[in-house]
Amino acid sequence: MASAILANMKEEVTCPICLELLVEPLSIDCGHSFCQACITANYESMIAKEMESRCPVCRISYQLENLRPNRHVANIVEKMNEIKFCSEEGQKQEHCARHGEKLLLFCKEDGKVICWLCEHSQEHRGHHTFLIEEIAQEYQEKLQSTLNNLMAKQEEAKKLKAGIQQEITSWKNQLQKERQNIQAEFKHLKDILDSGEQDELQKLEEEKGHILKSMEESKNELIQQSQVLQNHISDLENRLQRPAVEMLQDVNYIINRTETFTLKKPKTFPEKKRKSFQTDELKRTLQVFQDLRHARRYWVHVTLTPSNNQNIVVSENKRQVMYVHYQKHGSLFLVKDNYGCQYEGIKQNYFDGILGCPSITSGKHYWEVDVSGKSAWILGVYGPPSLQTIKSFAYGQFSKYQPINGYWVIGWQNQYISYEENSICLTPIVPPSCIGVFIDYEAGIVSFFSVTQHTFLIYKFSACSFAEEVFPYFNPMQCPKPMTICQMSC
Structure with missing residues (x-):
């Protein structure tokens, strides 16, 4: 049909x-x-x-x-x-391309369909041959299994591709963030340099105005004195031309007046005595900026540990600590855990401070603390001192926050202090509201940076001897304003 x-x-x-x-x-x-x-x-x-x-x-x-x-x-x-x-x-x-016969057989060794003449040829003699309808199911299952394996691999390839794409996106985001950080850091540096340049130029202009004004005043005074001298000279020249009687009239007064005249010398400004712009200061600023950029590569996520002091409260996210005069509930919770250490009857309670974690036993670490608005605070690094050191502290005249007692800290209470064996008063360029703390355990260095608008090194402890593990240290003192650990920004 x-x-x-x-x-x-x-x-x-x-x-x-x-x-x-x-x-x-x-x-x-x-x-x-x-x-x-x-x-x-x-x-x-x-x-x-x-x-x-x-x-x-x-x-x-x-x-x-x-x-x-x-x-x-x-x-x-x-x-x-x-x-x-x-x-x-x-x-x-x-049909067989060679013999023209219908293809009814399958040669297992060669994996080919053949005709009955091919089966008897020299090429396929001794091979295992089967009728196509008998062998088709077996190879269909094999092909299906192979197909399933390939599809599984294809699915795995899709997942791997998605994973790679996700990783590519992550890397792009990370590199973009790093690019933005680099741009922000250099913009910050440019702002510092521009601000420093403007400050120096303003100081130079003020100095120029002061010097030129003083010299102009000296010049005017010299003009006036020159006029007085000219008058005296003209008077004397005129008197010398007169007859003796007129010349001698009031001669003593004239001589007295001229001899007692004192020429006032103008105020000078020796170049050697004036303070000119020093490039070393700029180099130091750039070095501090470079050191801070290096330190920020080792930013760690610091959180606060519980306090056994009822007047010390820690926020729920463990990133803020403050002093209170009474127990308080709400967004802040009180913690009662006692982490004091006992050494021969002497209880070490970190002097109303609080430790951060993780502990530090090696490597480089960096974190930042917001102290804006606080009238008193102490922060830095604490490590449990040896027994001998504690005895020295208990019975000696040392400040409790000295390195000998396990403290490498700076603080503010009416003045900025570095708590060395002999406390050092610090004079920062501007009051720091955010402080970066950097520790290089192997090098024995603890550095403090101001990371606000004006970046500068506040203080650096060198050749520190850490007995064992050390911890970030925070002391809000008796100021109710909080100390806050800053979020990682690089």
């Missing part, structure tokens, strides 16, 4: 002239279709014989200009060609 339909369709799209499937079919006035080349040749032949052009099928006359493309027939021809190609290919695939 299907073949009959195809045969009818083929007849409909066959050129009546060349008897092949139509190529670029054209329809004439009567409705019949021909290949473009065939009907054109037919028309030219008729004209050459001086005959009227007529349809080769029905003999109805037609004009060449009335020929029109038949897209419907062209589409049918295209489909017929596809069916023909698929049919030929199917026949080729089902």
